[in-house]
Amino acid sequence: MSERHVTTRRGFIAALGFSAVSLYGAWAAYGAAPLPFGGRKDASPKADAHGSHDGHGTAEIPAETGGHGAAAGMAPEEFRFEHDFFVQKYAQKDGSVNPHADADAHGGDAHGGHGHADAGHGHGAEMASVEPVDVYLMAQKFAYSPDVLRLKAGVPYRFRMMADDITHGASIQLGAASRIIRLRPNVVTEQTITFTKPGEHLVYCTVYCGQAHDAMHGRIVVG
Amino acid sequence: MKLNEELWLVVVIAAVWAVLAAVYALVPSLGMPGYVRVWGGGAVLFLMLAGVLVAVGRKAPRG
Amino acid sequence: MDSISTSVAPVGSRSRLTARVAALPGTDKALLTLLFGAALLALVLGLFGGFVTALARAGALTFFPDDAYRLLTLHGVSVFFYWLYLIQAALLLVLAAAENGRGLALRPLAWLGAALMLAGFGVSEWISATGTPLLYDGSPELAADDPRSVGVFALGYLLLSAGLTASALSGIATVLQPRLRGEASEFTSIGFALFAWAGFLVVSAIAATNAFLPGLLWALGTGPFPADHGTEWHILFHNLHYLPLMATVLVWYVLSEHLTGVTSIHGARLSKIVFAAYLVFVPPTSLYHMFLEPNLSESVRVVGSLLSLFVSVPTLAAFAIIASSLEASARARGATGFFGWMRGLPWRNPAMANMGWAVVNMMLGITFAFVLIQEKLAPMLSDTFFVPGYFHFFAVGVLTQTFLAALMVILPALGGGSLWRPELLRRMPAIVTIGLLIFGAAGITAGVMGVPRRAFDVSYGGMAPAAWPVLMALVGVGATVFAIALSVSVYGVVRTLLSLRPSLQQAPVVDWRTGSRGVGAAPAWTGPLSVAALVAAMYVFTIVAFQLIQSLPIIAIGGGHGH
Numbered sequence: 069m070s071e072r073h074v075t076t077r078r079g080f081i082a083a084l085g086f087s088a089v090s091l092y093g094a095w096a097a098y099g100a101a102p103l104p105f106g107g108r109k110d111a112s113p114k115a116d117a118h119g120s121h122d123g124h125g126t127a128e129i130p131a132e133t134g135g136h137g138a139a140a141g142m143a144p145e146e147f148r149f150e151h152d153f154f155v156q157k158y159a160q161k162d163g164s165v166n167p168h169a170d171a172d173a174h175g176g177d178a179h180g181g182h183g184h185a186d187a188g189h190g191h192g193a194e195m196a197s198v199e200p201v202d203v204y205l206m207a208q209k210f211a212y213s214p215d216v217l218r219l220k221a222g223v224p225y226r227f228r229m230m231a232d233d234i235t236h237g238a239s240i241q242l243g244a245a246s247r248i249i250r251l252r253p254n255v256v257t258e259q260t261i262t263f264t265k266p267g268e269h270l271v272y273c274t275v276y277c278g279q280a281h282d283a284m285h286g287r288i289v290v291g
Numbered sequence: 292m293k294l295n296e297e298l299w300l301v302v303v304i305a306a307v308w309a310v311l312a313a314v315y316a317l318v319p320s321l322g323m324p325g326y327v328r329v330w331g332g333g334a335v336l337f338l339m340l341a342g343v344l345v346a347v348g349r350k351a352p353r354g
Numbered sequence: 355m356d357s358i359s360t361s362v363a364p365v366g367s368r369s370r371l372t373a374r375v376a377a378l379p380g381t382d383k384a385l386l387t388l389l390f391g392a393a394l395l396a397l398v399l400g401l402f403g404g405f406v407t408a409l410a411r412a413g414a415l416t417f418f419p420d421d422a423y424r425l426l427t428l429h430g431v432s433v434f435f436y437w438l439y440l441i442q443a444a445l446l447l448v449l450a451a452a453e454n455g456r457g458l459a460l461r462p463l464a465w466l467g468a469a470l471m472l473a474g475f476g477v478s479e480w481i482s483a484t485g486t487p488l489l490y491d492g493s494p495e496l497a498a499d500d501p502r503s504v505g506v507f508a509l510g511y512l513l514l515s516a517g518l519t520a521s522a523l524s525g526i527a528t529v530l531q532p533r534l535r536g537e538a539s540e541f542t543s544i545g546f547a548l549f550a551w552a553g554f555l556v557v558s559a560i561a562a563t564n565a566f567l568p569g570l571l572w573a574l575g576t577g578p579f580p581a582d583h584g585t586e587w588h589i590l591f592h593n594l595h596y597l598p599l600m601a602t603v604l605v606w607y608v609l610s611e612h613l614t615g616v617t618s619i620h621g622a623r624l625s626k627i628v629f630a631a632y633l634v635f636v637p638p639t640s641l642y643h644m645f646l647e648p649n650l651s652e653s654v655r656v657v658g659s660l661l662s663l664f665v666s667v668p669t670l671a672a673f674a675i676i677a678s679s680l681e682a683s684a685r686a687r688g689a690t691g692f693f694g695w696m697r698g699l700p701w702r703n704p705a706m707a708n709m710g711w712a713v714v715n716m717m718l719g720i721t722f723a724f725v726l727i728q729e730k731l732a733p734m735l736s737d738t739f740f741v742p743g744y745f746h747f748f749a750v751g752v753l754t755q756t757f758l759a760a761l762m763v764i765l766p767a768l769g770g771g772s773l774w775r776p777e778l779l780r781r782m783p784a785i786v787t788i789g790l791l792i793f794g795a796a797g798i799t800a801g802v803m804g805v806p807r808r809a810f811d812v813s814y815g816g817m818a819p820a821a822w823p824v825l826m827a828l829v830g831v832g833a834t835v836f837a838i839a840l841s842v843s844v845y846g847v848v849r850t851l852l853s854l855r856p857s858l859q860q861a862p863v864v865d866w867r868t869g870s871r872g873v874g875a876a877p878a879w880t881g882p883l884s885v886a887a888l889v890a891a892m893y894v895f896t897i898v899a900f901q902l903i904q905s906l907p908i909i910a911i912g913g914g915h916g917h
């Protein structure tokens with residue numbers, strides 16, 4: 069045993085088993101390290117760090133108390149109500165929905181509660197000062213509502229999304245790649261999304277949901 | 292009955308699973324009671340297998 | 355060239371494994387033949403479904419949506435459930451019986467298990483072909499108006515689980531026999547692995563019951579609608595990834611000994627620890643399947659991401675044990691050359707070829723698996739064709755080829771026939787791997803570019819990028835290549851199962867047991883270098899994915915929403 073070469077020793081073999089753990093280094097380099105060490109946590113513009121730990125984050129709750137009562141997030145009924153309101157209010161002649169259509173009125177009505185200065189967002193660095201605009205997206209067999217959204221580049225949108233009937237998903241096509249969000253029925257998912265460039269993005273359903281699943285798609289037009 | 296590695300390996304498996312099941316049971320906000328059933332059930336099974344190993348060790352004719 | 359002093363085992367001699375299989379009692383042989391045959395039938399049905407699915411995805415065939423999804427269901431159910439579990443039950447029993455040396459214990463239970471699994475097979479295939487297409491996860495949401503489909507689908511898997519449990523119990527009782535007889539005071543490393551694997555099979559049956567019993571009860575009108583199926587399925591699904599991998603590693607152990615006479619140079623204890631490690635590491639690592647779930651809290655996401663890094667520990671450790679044992683044994687017999695020692699392996703034996711290429715596929719598969727388990731990258735890749743693109747390296751390249759390799763060794767011993775055209779069969783694994791590489795490269799690229807999995811018409815009203823159909827056509831080309839080569843292997847194995855005439859010529863094996871020089875004195879770099887290459891590849895692809903995701907014209911903050 070003692071005259072064995074290091075590569076044939078037991079300890080070496082056992083250690084080899086753990087090699088893949090070293091990928092932590094690559095994660096850390098991109099600010100995606102799960103542990104506090106080794107990460108430039110906020111170097112990544114993608115850091116999903118936003119306080120969604122519980123509810124959407126204690127940091128955010130104070131700013132929101134006027135809006136939604138439930139600290140744990142939006143209730144499905146409330147989502148449906150707000151969604152219907154959103155779609156009605158901003159509907160365009162061509163059938164698309166444009167939350168800027170009525171820019172001046174925004175903030176004065178049901179949406180008022182949504183938040184003065186989301187200081188709690190702190191992470192998007194340069195975005196922190198801009199108040200996100202609320203956008204509602206409902207998925208149902210076999211379409212999105214609204215199915216065409218008109219948005220502006222550089223503006224942060226607080227996407228509130230929910231599946232109405234069964235599980236769906238939403239994949240936003242971004243040219244070279246995509247961003248996928250899974251939507252469970254009656255669970256409101258929230259993401260703050262900023263499109264940095266103008267363009268047109270296909271949105272399609274990512275979870276098989278029945279016969280016409282393949283046809284389930286929508287569009288986000290960023291102007 | 293000597294505590295050979297087989298026995299302690301099986302016990303370690305049962306223990307890890309039991310801890311896992313306990314975490315999911317005691318932190319309901321994790322919201323996955325299925326983990327409690329499956330890994331809890333697994334922990335019980337592997338404890339039983341440990342018992343079988345002990346019993347076999349006792350019963351086997353020595354030598 | 356190497357100057358290895360390989361003693362080729364004399365013609366007609368049998369390894370310990372094949373001698374013991376050949377000596378099994380007739381009833382056990384009948385049961386095992388039945389199970390192997392059923393497993394192969396499932397594989398044949400599944401390959402057909404997979405091939406047609408691939409052609410449909412490539413745009414070469416067009417189906418009505420329901421039919422296309424029925425084919426996909428047939429594919430997933432047949433290969434992922436029935437092929438992989440029937441073959442595991444059969445391998446567990448045959449290896450346990452060989453370990454025991456005197457056949458199966460609790461024989462009636464083993465037969466009952468087979469009967470239940472076959473009943474499940476029939477039920478599942480029938481409902482997959484005729485019911486509402488539910489895909490292999492059988493989500494009840496998809497057929498809320500068709501409880502019959504949900505119930506029958508669940509029943510199929512429940513029967514399979516019950517049968518697996520019965521088989522596993524027989525397997526456990528069987529490996530304990532030598533100790534009950536007082537012939538041994540502890541397990542061999544294979545015996546322990548079988549024992550742990552059988553236990554894990556039972557746990558997966560518990561997970562399957564947890565996931566599918568509610569659907570059956572609902573269909574019978576005696577339970578609430580199983581709204582939580584998604585989560586319960588993930589628990590089962592995660593198990594189902596690693597069980598066959600554990601079985602694969604065990605088969606590699608068994609085949610290495612059969613093909614070269616070499617057993618671990620690191621002692622049985624380390625092997626036992628590694629096999630136990632599957633059971634220790636797998637459950638805590640399961641969270642990465644849930645990264646896209648909106649109701650997974652951020653803290654669970656973080657912990658899950660960290661734990662997922664450990665998921666390959668047992669597999670890589672087992673690989674390192676086998677590779678170093680083989681290399682050290684070869685060097686002890688005078689083999690030279692950095693990688694040249696590998697030329698001494700019995701590559702003309704199709705079992706060796708299948709196993710060797712399975713290892714290559716495993717390295718490819720692990721590389722991309724580790725890109726997917728990154729919590730920040732998952733939103734770019736999950737639910738796209740990236741997923742089937744990379745996991746066929748495992749499903750086909752690793753698991754299926756390894757199990758076929760085992761069959762190529764076991765079936766001639768079991769049935770007394772001979773291996774069908776070994777010279778042809780030994781060439782297939784390389785072709786399968788080439789096909790998988792085309793399929794994987796095109797599929798992974800397609801997935802990154804946004805092509806969804808589980809969708810047949812991806813034109814989206816003309817909005818789909820122009821590159822999509824091109825990439826998917828390449829996927830079809832790769833699928834055709836590996837489907838044909840794999841079908842030849844399967845055909846050869848089926849012919850072997852049916853063959854009755856023993857052949858004088860055994861497939862070649864070598865005997866590396868006793869080297870003249872001290873085993874392990876020379877360095878054995880093949881294992882560590884392979885692992886280093888693997889880690890390097892993981893770094894490269896992970897970095898590519900991070901670069902890509904950061905270049906996208908979007909800034910997204912916040913994933914799910916805890917509650």
Ligand code: HEM
Pocket residue numbers: 400401402404405406407408411426427429430433434437438489490742746749750753754806807808809833834836837840
């Ligand atoms: C001839 C060989 C095979 C071909 C051509 C093939 C092809 C495919 C294709 C194209 C898909 C993707 C379908 C989609 O997401 O749109 C797929 C899915 C899948 N394949 Fe295979 N496959 C083959 C063999 C296997 C084997 C042997 C296994 C497992 C042991 C396997 C397991 C799976 C699984 C689990 C899925 C996912 C099904 C789903 O998403 O519902 N495949 N296969």
Ligand SMILES: [Cu+2]
Pocket residue numbers: 208209210235236237273274275276277281284
């Ligand atoms: Cu959908």
